Amino acid sequence: MAEVLVYVDHVDGAVRKPTLELLTLARRIGEPVAVALGNGAADTAATLAEHGAVKVLTHDASEYAEYLVVPKVDALQAAYEAVSPAAVLVPSSAEGKEIAARLALRIGSGIITDAVDLEAGDEGPVATQSVFAASFTTKSRVVKGTPVITVKPNSAAVEAAPAAGAVEALSVTFSDKATGTKITGRTPRESTGRPELTEAAIVVSGGRGVNGAENFSIIEALADQLGAAVGASRAAVDAGWYPHTNQVGQTGKSVSPQLYIANGISGAIQHRAGMQTSKTIVAVNKDAEAPIFELVDFGVVGDLFDVVPQLTEEIKTRKG
């Protein structure tokens, strides 16, 4: 059976969920061979094996942490040459897309980004994408070279599928371009203890209507009752009320949770672009004409300062 290369996103050996989803999708096309790079690469093997990786190619070198993107492209290319896979799958993060694109160019292939689903087809894998602020769904294929496809989080269920997951050291020679962009400093993001925005089953967001950084505690209290991630509109982020990493929308994260709760958000096209594919959508907004209500399964026209705390209290009561 053909092998499918899967690029592993991990933090010091802890595999991030989107990579496990990628393994599910990879198994539809062939046998997943994972590529894990950098600090802790070998520690990823057990988890990857549990989810279907037949082989885990690993490599660590200081270059991965000291220089931007290109060392990882060099390594992924080395893996590509060692395996000759039927396709290469990469998680659709900002960095993942850049790595995938440069690899595609080097190996003479096409690139599809931000797939939300993947199926085997007669002429190679068919990727589903959600475009124009999620108002259209497309089916695309790479028609030249080995398909290189980046896949968004929450695109498939994580499934256990035990496989050998034999660890093999990947041999990598860095190109002379690898050290072009130095990373001279790094400030890790502080953990909030809440789920990752893009991976969360429930997202509770606040917009301009929240009216101040201090009021975001109302949004966070609701999120914590539901075990949800917290999102924000660009208006709230631009006002400095919430960090940019939590922005939902075209220039923020795109999320596709089971439940999205928009509070004091009007529903501009650029915001919708990042949340329109959520399974269930709920909104609280005092303006009955707000476009967000066109999307909702349930909406409350009212003041979020009354509705949200009452909702939070009611959930607490019901949970007992």
Added chain:
Amino acid sequence: MSLRIVVTVKYVPDATGDRHFADDLTVDRDDVDGLLSELDEYAVEQALQIAENADDAEVTVLTIGPEDAKDALRKALSMGADKAIHVEDDDLHGTDAIGTSLVLAKAIEKAGYDLVISGMASTDGTMGVVPALVAERLGVPQVTLLSEVSVEDGTVKGRRDGDAASEQLEAQLPAVVSVTDQSGEARYPSFKGIMAAKKKPVQSWDLSDLDIEAEEVGLDGAFTKVEAATERPARTAGTIVKDEGEGGKQLAEFLAGQKFI
């Protein structure tokens, strides 16, 4: 010596309009109003600021696109760019990211450059890969997705805010930079700027000017193919209640019914 900055800008269908596909499943650029991609305005803005801080600099805006794409160039010129290059050729219709990066790289080389500045993503394709591809083709450092950027003594520095960490980056020129919408508000063209733009040079190049064969680009040369595009069904109308003191409880009831509580 003068700092030569090339800004890549894209002419895109207005996101607030009714965007759709043409019969050949390419983005319909005829039936919808177009404009300079808002995310490329940030690239123009940073280029102008870098030029203002340099002793001697020249900002060239470059676009690949149909006749109307000149509007995007005009807007960038009226913001303050010095000159413009329009790559236009019927054979470019349907070009994908790999092809776009080829044409941009050839045009950038022909124009001459020390620094390329791009937007974080185009608002129609939203791939966010063209700057990385252009860097790969030019063989120069990629310093991308910056929320903060500066250039001094032939070195570009910037801050890249990623998911896991915020990174400080540094590279020697020549380099390819892309900037996010966190990099600073783009200026509005002044009346004087709009008048001045009318007199600024706009060069037109076609594929033969760039030594590119028609087969390398366009729909037929593309490395990817859209096989189907379907409009997403409108979401079915939900229940909307007016809060009369019980709105939060009603919402809780709905969420419980859906098994979220």
